[in-house]
Amino acid sequence: MDSAETWNKDAVAAIVAALKDAPGALLRILRRVQDDLGWVPPPALPMIAHGLNLSRAEVHGVASFYHDFRHTPPARNVIRLCRAESCQALGAEALARHVRSRLGVGFGGTTADRSFALEAVYCLGNCACSPAGVINGHLLGRLTPEAFDDALESLVRR
Ligand code: FES
Incomplete structure (x- = not known):
């Protein structure tokens, strides 16, 4: 089913x-x-x-x-990347390119197997540690592509 x-x-x-x-x-x-x-x-x-x-x-x-209501099952892992100004100034676009390429989906997308959803957010209140993101509810800062990969490895639900 x-x-x-x-x-x-x-x-x-x-x-x-x-x-x-x-x-x-x-x-x-x-x-x-x-x-x-x-x-x-x-x-x-x-x-x-x-x-x-x-x-x-x-x-x-x-x-x-109400756009808050989801009408499809949620992905097992939800990745949110900050797209706001402070993060943009400190590498958010390069990070976003890396994450989109790594997951194979764009913002608002979910992988076909529902393993990952990628969402854009606009300020996580973590501007001092830009660029910021969240993996499965864990707030992360100073995310380089390498740091993202390390965090993904330890925080994903398999
Ligand atoms: S602008 Fe990204 S956390 Fe505030």
Whole structure:
């Protein structure tokens, strides 16, 4: 079965049951699904609509309006590179070229096997250690291509 078809229906049903009477239930349910599953599977939307007595179109409209909601499964490893000014001044573009070439995807892309996603961010609050990036939640600074490769080796989930 394709990973895009695999999602935990029981978990979504439990979330709907727990939050369906709460104020702002739809957004709270969508957020909880995203937090717990890592994404909002499109086939879960009719289940949520049914639980809230809303139309599928209403639920789909809200789920697609907010860009924070992922509609595909997340990659196992998420790499975020800072593209803001301080990092740009200290080598972020060369680093980005290296990372794009190493992973074979551009910003906003995910490798075909869903091992890696590459995201652009605009300042990580780590400007004193530019260029900065994050691998699987670990904030890194002074990232040369070599330092990136070393960090990738130790921080990736296999
Ligand atoms: S500009 Fe990159 S961390 Fe601030």
